[in-house]
Every structure is written in structure tokens, then in C-alpha cells.
Amino acid sequence: MAAENFDTPLWRSTLRPETVDEGYETPKRESKTLPAGWRLTDKHAPFLVDTLWERNVEVKMRDGCKIYVDIFRPRDAAAGSVPAIIAWSPYGKSACHTGGFNPLDLIPGRVGVPQHRLSGFEKFEAPDPAEWTAKGYAIVNPDPRGTHFGDVEANDGYDTIEYIASLQWCNGNVGLAGNSWLGIAQWFIAATQPPHLKCIAPLEGAGDLYRDILCRGGIPQTAFWNFLSGLLRGRNQQEDVVGTLKKYPLMNKYWESKRANMSRIIVPAYVVASYSTFLHTFGSFRGFQEISHEKKWLRVHATQEWHDLYQESTNNELNKFFDFYLKGAENGWHKTPKVRVSLLRYNKEPLVDQSYPDWPIPSTVAGTLYLQADNSLAKTPPPTPETLSYMSDVPFQQADDDSEELYFTYTFQSPCAFVGTARAVLYMACEAADDMDVFVQIRKADLSGNILRNINIPAVNRKSCNMPEPVDLINPLVYLGPTGCLRASHRALDKKLSSQWWPEHDYSAKQPLRPGEVIKLDIGLWQTGIYFEPGEKLVLKVSGHNMTLAEFPDLRGAMPGFNKGKHSLHVGGSFQSRLVIPMIPNA
Secondary structure, three states: OEOOOOOOOOEEOOEOHHHHOOOOOOOOOEEEEEOOOOOOOOOOOOOOOOEEEEEEEEEEOOOOOEEEEEEEEEOOOOOOOEEEEEOOOOOOOOOOOOOOOOHHHHOHHHHHOOHHHOOOOOOOOOOOHHHHOOOOOEEEEEEOOOEOOOHHHHHHHHHHHHHHHHOOOEEEEEEEEEOOHHHHHHHHHHOOOOOOEEEEEEEOOOOEHHHHHHOHHHOOOOHHHHHHHOOOEOOOOEEOHHHHHHHOOOOOHHHHOOEOOHHHOOOOEEEEEOOOOOOOHHHHHHHHHHOOOOOEEEEEOOOOHHHHHOOHHHHHHHHHHHHHHHOOOOOOHHHOOOEEEEEEOOOOOOEEEEEEOOOOOOOOEEEEEEEOOOOEEEOOOOOOOEEEEEEOOOOOOOOOOOOOEEEEEEEOOOOEEEEEOOEEEEEEEEOOOOOOEEEEEEEEEOOOOOEOOEEOOOHHHHHHOOOOOOOOOOOOOEEOOOEEEEEHHHOOEOOOOOOOOOOOEOOOEOOOOOOOOOEEEEEEOOOEEEEEOOOOEEEEEEEOOOOOOOOOHHHOOOOOOOOOOEEEEEEEOOEOOEEEEEEEEOO
8 A cells, every 4th residue: 555645734723721731921012021030930940140131022933923032141241142942842932931841740750850950941842941041051942833833833943043143242152952742843934044043052853753653663652642632722723733744644745854954954953861751762873874964962771761851961961062053152162072972771770971083983783683582682693493372362451561571582692882872573373363563672691680770860860859769660760671562564674764774664654464475574663772791681572552651650551452362473494584783792
């Protein structure tokens, strides 16, 4: 079945702000000064310098649409002296004051970010104006025309950048910053090449709505997006990407327009990535790789994205980057290592800021481990063919205790860093259907074979935020290991997007299978960095359901399942099922 030619989005309703937040503003322009020391409440961080807050500044887009932005800038700065940082997303103009919302409160212990760390005027996942006006910057928080991905958002971002750069107080230099949606938007906006955009800081962001978020491996996984869509508020409708996926499940012009073209980004980029997000890991690494110039830096941290975003060390380093490119400061930023990677040890503190010249790390070698009938992994294939199986359609909760999962174990004899994207090449059959969804995951086990979990929030921050112990088994707080998945009917490779380390698939057409037919599946697992000491074990899991933890407690059991009956995994003989892992031996 070929893809349909579709390029018109579907729409769905958005929460009307009047029903959820009586403080949502009408677009009345006004200015006020927030003096140094001023706090929203005694539980919030104070503004550090006198700050001019310009509310509801009108910005006209190229098609005549008007949007409104809030601007926070140092009150006493000279005209033409202040660079601007824009935080673009549909999340309102602040976390809790002007119609925004703050999902940090949905996570026990606020992912280790205490309320007193932030002013309440920060847009969710964006720099806090109370902190950044003291660093000599204007923070610009737009309220876009609705909820879009792709060209509309990109062009509106372009027009807003050029308008802000023209204002009397601005020095003409504009940067973009922020995490998640704010990172996604940066890929698209920067690709339009606004003349006054001087640098970007995507602090983790997916780059392909279809392949990274909604339909990874060709498998619709929409529970989180349905949850998020129900939280978004505004007076306009939102783009109904879940409804569009149901109606148009195959790759087409619409979905291609939702993939950012990172190769068109010409400004310097400070890219942040982590392994724990189930949305942004691949896009962050792809963005760094596909930006074609050399003025780019990648930092891979060992925690959770929101936690890292508001650390003082993160903001101090981001400040140095922005000072270099938006203020012309001679601060030595250009000497920063191009790639810094964290390696997770699970049962010990992570190894952070390991410096490398590029990503993928040039010294990486591919190690091949073959699946064995005794549930081990070995460097040589088994001599005789065998078949293992699991039931694919059991209920699952994404709480790390689901049934019907195959395990294969390898024990390291010497120190090894597993860094990058692995791929599982599996020979499989489905007995009862003409299609099947296969999920794989890599875990780490200790010397005794106990499978480990990595807690994303450092102990000192858990304690300071009164996070319940043991921490809740949700994805923002606990990382299990890298995952991959593939719907078998999409097993054909997309040769243009595939590489030595990553098998991307053709989602524009389906190739059904016959019940009982053994087929080859080449499944990529997202980027990770795990350190193994001698005697520690790598565990490969294969199943018919998603094995990441649910993002929030309410999403446990919300992921739909599409499989039917028994799946068979073949090893040995002509079916050399194997795992290829990127390794830095004796690290």
C-alpha cells in the first residue's frame, strides 16, 4: 500500500484559557518594573536586577497574523546594548503567571528542581528571566498563533527574530534557547536562516515528528501525545497530529514536512542530549551530526532534561556560549571540547564530560554478539538452528515488570564503554497475523546478574526536594536502557537515511508477511552511553510490547498494543540473529 499525498493538517480543540486559568491575559500592552529582590511569592526566586517587563508586545507576521510576546530586559541597560534570547513554544508566556503551565509539578520531587530555584516567570522549559536579565540579556517569550510544527512555526519564528532585532534596546543579536518543544522549534526556525539569528541552544529536542515521536519504527505510539494535547491551552485550535496519523499512517508530504532539515542551519549551535528521554535523544544527536559547519558543540549529560536545564552549572556554561556569540566576549568558548559524553554506571556515579573530537566517537568499533538458544550472547554464532518464542499480546503496564520478554546475556571480561547506537538483527516469524511489532531493549546487570536501573536525579537533589524513596518507576526519574522497535511490514530499509550505525526504514509503503514466514528485522536502538566493568553484564530483551517506563503514572497501561499471538525468534543455522554494539574497548 503506497503513501497518500496529503499536506493539509487536521485540527482539534484546545483548552480555553478562561476555563482553566482566570489570570490568562487579554492582549493589553503595558510595562512595569520588577525591582531587584522582587518575588512572585516567598517560595519563588527573586529577580536579581531591576527588570523591565513589557507585556503583550504585538508582533506582526508576514501573512498579517498578530502574535504577542512578553519581554523581560535589564531596566537600566543602554540603548542598543542588549542581546535577546527567544523561547519559542505553545506553552504560554510563563510557567505560572500569564496563562502558562508547569508540568514539573506532575513529577514527584519536581525532578530535583526546587520551586525556590525559579521565579515563576520562566516559560516552561525555557531560561528564567529573573536569572538571565542579571546576565545582561532580554528574554522574549512569545505566545504563538496556535500549536503547529514545521513551516508555520519556522516562518513565525523568523519574523519574530527580525522584529526583536530591530527594537531600540536590542544590539541586533538574537539567540534561541530551550528544551523539548523549544528545542524542536529551534531546528525548524534556524533552518530558515534569519539574518539576525546568531546562535542556537537546543537543549534536547526531537527533529522528526513521525520517526522520533509519534510512529517510531512505524508503530503508532500516541499515548503521551494525547496526554500532552489535553494540557495545551489557548484560544486557537491545535494541529491534530494524532488524528492525522490515524487517517494517514504512512509517510507522505505532510510527515516529511515535520522533519527538520538540520543541514540548513548555518549559525553556531550548543546542543545538549541525554539518554533518558523517550522523545528527544535521537533528534539531539542527529542535529549535531547533520549541522554541516564546525561551530557546534555537543554535551551529553547523565540526568533528566528538565533537571539539567535548571542547574546553575548548565546556565553558567550556556551564558558563556551566548556571551561569545551574542556579545562578542573573548572568553575562550571556542576552546570548549567539541563533544563531551557522560557514561552511566547505574550502580555507581556516572563518568561525566568525557571529551571526544566528534560524534560518533571516532575510536568506536562494532562488536557483534550472537543470540544463543540458552539465552546467552556470544561472539560466535550457534552451530544449530533453534527457535525461541513469546506471546506478543499480553497486557503490559510499562512498569519494568511485564511478562513475555526474552532475555539474552553477555558478560564482559574487560572494561568497555558501550557508546552510540546499537542494532539488533533478528530473524522472526508471527504465527497468527500478517504483521507484528517487535521491541528490543538493552539493560545492564551487576556481577550477580541483578538487572539494574539508573536513577536520573542525583541523590543530593532528591533529598533537597523531598523526593519519595524509592523513586517512582517513571521514565523521567529512572532510565532502564536504550530501546528500539519496528513494525515488520516496514522492514525495508530507507537507503538515503540509513548509515553504518543506524538502520532507518521505509514508512511510505507496507510489506505484509505471511503467517509463519521467517523474516529479517534490522532494528536500531537509540543512542546510549553505558560503562561496563569486568564481570558486569549486558542483557538484551526482546518482546511484543514497549519496555520503556511510562512517562507519568497515569500513562501506565495507556500504550496501545497491536500484536496477536505468538512470535518466534530464530537463532543459529542460516538465521544468525545478532546484536551489533558500538564499543570503546578497555575504556
